[in-house]
């Protein structure tokens with residue numbers, strides 16, 4: 001009647017092993033204290049039950065101040081260990097290693113859309129190679145979702161108009177479940193997917209199967225399609241800042257602040273261009289909010305990571321620069 | 336009741352049974368609907384609060400039956416989502432939050448401090464009307480058309496995406512929130528103004544302390560909830576951009592505001608239960624409450640610290656690392672006062688003389704389940720652990736241990752403890768003990784499997800699920816059917832006792848406490864003459880045992 005009954009989920013990532021050790025520690029401490037309380041409750045209840053014929057009430061037992069202070073202070077020691085250990089696991093899950101490869105994930109009611117830097121796109125499935133730290137850069141097209149891979153013990157919300165990220169390092173070949181764990185409407189329970197962990201060479205073969213060019217290449221097409229190049233032309237007559245060698249570098253703003261050109265900054269500059277104005281430039285860029293899809297923004301981000309000095313495409317003159325809302329509508333990303 | 340308890344300490348039963356009391360003072364419907372007697376208002380609450388419990392119960396019964404099959408045996412999609420919203424909204428806002436303050440608090444807070452009524456009796460009646468308005472309003476909203484956001488109403492789903500009666504339901508909750516707010520205000524003023532001569536602060540029973548602390552949470556937290564909900568309603572109607580990022584809002588702002596109310600609300604839901612247990616355990620152990628000052632102050636520590644831990648619900652919501660670290664460490668701190676209470680309740684049993692009537696069985700069940708559920712909370716406060724079990728059935732099991740294992744058992748303990756005082760009759764001893772055991776066992780069988788399903792990764796609010804979770808769901812549903820039986824039995828033997836129960840006398844349990852010094856049921860003015868208090872509470876070693884003349 002029942003499929004594979006397991007008491008414990010599979011531990012298929014480095015994080016999973018850390019979390020399980022933490023779990024065992026917590027269970028040992030809580031189990032110990034719980035058993036102590038239960039043993040005291042039961043033994044007192046049995047030993048001090050009222051016997052037939054017993055007369056009167058028992059005499060007073062004055063409370064012991066030292067005992068009170070002992071059990072007020074003592075839990076703090078246990079709690080400190082739990083807190084520090086938990087914080088250590090959390091921090092290591094919070095900060096991806098430097099060599100992590102990024103996969104871009106967009107959640108929407110009710111599906112997962114993933115793009116690999118190599119150009120592969122997939123829905124409700126994510127292929128990753130064994131042993132490679134993989135960072136997911138995520139956002140949502142509509143409401144809040146949450147990416148949850150129980151066998152990896154990781155969990156992170158996807159927020160609309162904001163990027164969040166999470167990373168993992170798979171330690172076992174296999175297929176694992178992916179759930180949306182933040183309630184998101186009618187088919188929330190159907191917003192599930194599969195993580196496929198492959199041997200690195202199988203993964204390479206899979207990548208080459210139907211790649212339509214790298215994500216950066218697709219981003220370049222987006223860059224031309226929206227005529228970003230008309231203004232961000234990178235040459236002497238550019239009306240907007242050059243985007244060459246921009247990714248990850250500090251940017252001086254007109255209000256005197258300096259911010260890093262990270263993923264969030266790039267997204268904000270496309271969707272809310274007037275939020276941060278680069279020093280020395282005018283606030284002339286129209287918003288692309290509602291015009292450009294989240295996947296296309298990810299592709300632009302991937303493109304900008306590769307855009308080096310002198311690599312901006314040549315401007316094609318017959319297009320006037322966009323002034324109002326760009327007239328081009330984008331088709332939604334393949335079904 | 337057991338033989339030893341049917342005796343009457345004060346020997347005035349015959350006089351009491353014929354005298355006028357708050358129940359037979361008048362019989363007209365008007366005399367109930369416009370009463371300002373705190374005892375009658377408590378009974379006015381008892382009926383709708385009980386009804387709401389069973390409305391929420393029917394919703395979860397259908398869900399648990401449906402979850403017997405991984406595809407969803409009975410309901411799916413929208414219907415299931417509306418059902419868990421009904422269950423959450425009704426149980427939290429219309430049962431767990433109000434139940435002990437409005438029923439037991441209303442009835443016994445004035446009596447425990449030797450007062451004739453609350454400080455503002457008419458305000459108390461207004462609170463009841465607000466509760467009724469909010470309850471009827473919300474019931475109409477959730478039954479006619481329904482709501483599918485969950486009781487958490489997260490934006491932007493609630494403000495922009497859901498096409499159900501979100502605005503109306505949230506307004507219903509806000510209305511009932513004002514009922515709680517006014518009740519809290521009333522309690523605070525009452526405790527300050529109307530204490531009997533000699534009843535200084537450290538002679539107050541713990542139930543008064545914890546109700547007083549709860550009242551402060553009402554005053555500080557309810558306005559924030561009302562504000563957040565009204566903003567969501569405005570955003571739905573007028574498209575103002577507060578929470579929906581598409582309108583320039585911040586979706587996480589709602590979570591901050593919501594949990595700023597709803598984490599303290601967890602303590603609204605547990606502190607009164609802790610108060611009840613602190614009355615019942617000394618009574619049936621015939622022993623002074625161990626560490627009175629520590630127990631009293633821990634109620635306040637919980638009420639205060641409870642306001643600084645809200646973001647522990649958001650560890651994987653995109654919180655900054657430093658915020659996560661701070662809220663995690665504060666969440667551990669709030670566990671300390673709870674631990675203090677558990678140790679003191681346990682120590683009260685030391686060298687005691689314990690009997691196990693229903694109120695005591697419910698209270699011991701409370702201590703066991705609260706301890707268990709509280710320790711599960713430590714897992715969730717641990718950052719690296721929450722990363723995995725967040726929003727899974729582990730969380731569901733954890734907070735049901737606190738709210739059902741804790742609060743519902745605490746309420747049952749209080750209801751059974753004070754029932755003889757409220758109605759002057761004793762209920763069936765055997766059936767009530769049987770019920771306590773059934774509920775305790777049913778509870779464990781329902782929620783332990785959910786911990787396992789949760790650690791294995793089953794997310795909450797899924798009407799269908801991966802087949803490997805079926806065994807845990809079937810076990811949980813089976814346990815829930817036992818639990819359900821446990822909730823239905825008191826509906827029979829408690830009303831039965833009103834007609835067939837033995838007269839209770841003034842003090843069937845031999846309890847200390849002013850409420851036991853007056854006839855059962857109490858007269859409209861509670862006390863013939865204002866009592867004078869000369870001793871701290873729970874002086875059981877001075878109290879004559881019940882079976883002594």
Ligand SMILES: [Cu+2]
Pocket residue numbers: 110144145146180181182183184188191
């Ligand atoms: Cu989702």
Ligand SMILES: [Cu+2]
Pocket residue numbers: 597598601644645647648
């Ligand atoms: Cu909380």
